[in-house]
Amino acid sequence: MKAQSFPSLFRFTDRKFDTEEECLAFIEEIKWHSGFTCRQCGHKKYCRGSRKGDRQCTRCRKIESIKAGTAFQGMRFPLVKAFFMIRMLVTDKKSCPSTLLAKYTGLSQKTAWLFHMKVMHVMKDLLATLEDDVHLVNATIHQLIHQKDGKKNKVMATYVVGVEKKGKGAAKIFARNITRKTISGLKAVTTNYIDTQASLKACAPLKKIISKHQSCHEKIDQSLCSRVSRVMRESIYGRYGRVMYLDEYLAEHCYRHNHHLEKENITEKFCYSFIKHRPAPYKLLIGQF
Numbered sequence: 697m698k699a700q701s702f703p704s705l706f707r708f709t710d711r712k713f714d715t716e717e718e719c720l721a722f723i724e725e726i727k728w729h730s731g732f733t734c735r736q737c738g739h740k741k742y743c744r745g746s747r748k749g750d751r752q753c754t755r756c757r758k759i760e761s762i763k764a765g766t767a768f769q770g771m772r773f774p775l776v777k778a779f780f781m782i783r784m785l786v787t788d789k790k791s792c793p794s795t796l797l798a799k800y801t802g803l804s805q806k807t808a809w810l811f812h813m814k815v816m817h818v819m820k821d822l823l824a825t826l827e828d829d830v831h832l833v834n835a836t837i838h839q840l841i842h843q844k845d846g847k848k849n850k851v852m853a854t855y856v857v858g859v860e861k862k863g864k865g866a867a868k869i870f871a872r873n874i875t876r877k878t879i880s881g882l883k884a885v886t887t888n889y890i891d892t893q894a895s896l897k898a899c900a901p902l903k904k905i906i907s908k909h910q911s912c913h914e915k916i917d918q919s920l921c922s923r924v925s926r927v928m929r930e931s932i933y934g935r936y937g938r939v940m941y942l943d944e945y946l947a948e949h950c951y952r953h954n955h956h957l958e959k960e961n962i963t964e965k966f967c968y969s970f971i972k973h974r975p976a977p978y979k980l981l982i983g984q985f
């Protein structure tokens with residue numbers, strides 16, 4: 697089972713991120729919680745660098761910034777603004793448009809939009825593992841794909857929607873774009889996002905492929921799966937109008953669904969994942985910049 701556990705030693709409750717110092721202290725606590733190790737030479741001793749939060753190895757003199765090696769790496773605006781945007785994006789029910797994020801933080805709309813992309817990128821790695829009673833269906837949506845000549849091409853994209861049924865509802869969901877309904881594509885989905893002990897049911901076209909490598913039943917709860925898929929599609933169209941970054945939009949929708957009952961410490965927990973996440977340069981996220 698793949699579940700993200702948060703070390704109990706971190707004080708998530710009532711953390712405040714109102715100042716740059718409070719944000720720095722939080723990152724420092726998580727990034728170096730088992731002590732400092734120089735990434736260049738492995739030395740354990742350090743002295744403070746000239747910028748706040750930086751640490752300098754006392755052997756090879758390499759300076760490591762507080763943001764290095766985390767998803768904050770390369771970010772040029774104050775941490776307090778980043779933490780604020782994370783709070784808005786993970787707690788607001790309908791997500792917060794980048795125009796509003798820009799207005800609140802004083803950043804440009806493009807900067808706020810790029811940061812939102814980064815948040816969604818981290819959400820992609822936080823997709824839940826479904827357990828027990830799992831229902832799998834495929835769905836399609838019109839996606840706009842960037843072409844090399846700058847034009848956009850409209851394609852019909854296929855994605856898989858997974859529902860963990862509990863009672864009459866969906867306890868957890870996941871969705872992932874698959875380029876083709878092939879064994880390898882579906883195997884990646886079932887291996888990464890479905891618990892090995894789960895009872896798996898899939899719609900007929902998917903069952904045909906999945907059955908080749910694992911046991912799978914056909915009796916899915918069609919009305920529940922349709923409802924989850926419909927809400928997902930409507931929410932994406934409602935929020936973005938057109939689908940450019942399908943996997944990111946799907947991940948954001950699933951993250952919200954799976955965490956909507958978590959009232960406490962959701963920002964802190966997401967920031968923890970953000971710090972633990974590898975660097976995600978904007979060029980890599982967006983491609984065409």
Ligand SMILES: [Zn+2]
Pocket residue numbers: 734735736737738739753754755756757758
């Ligand atoms: Zn060193």
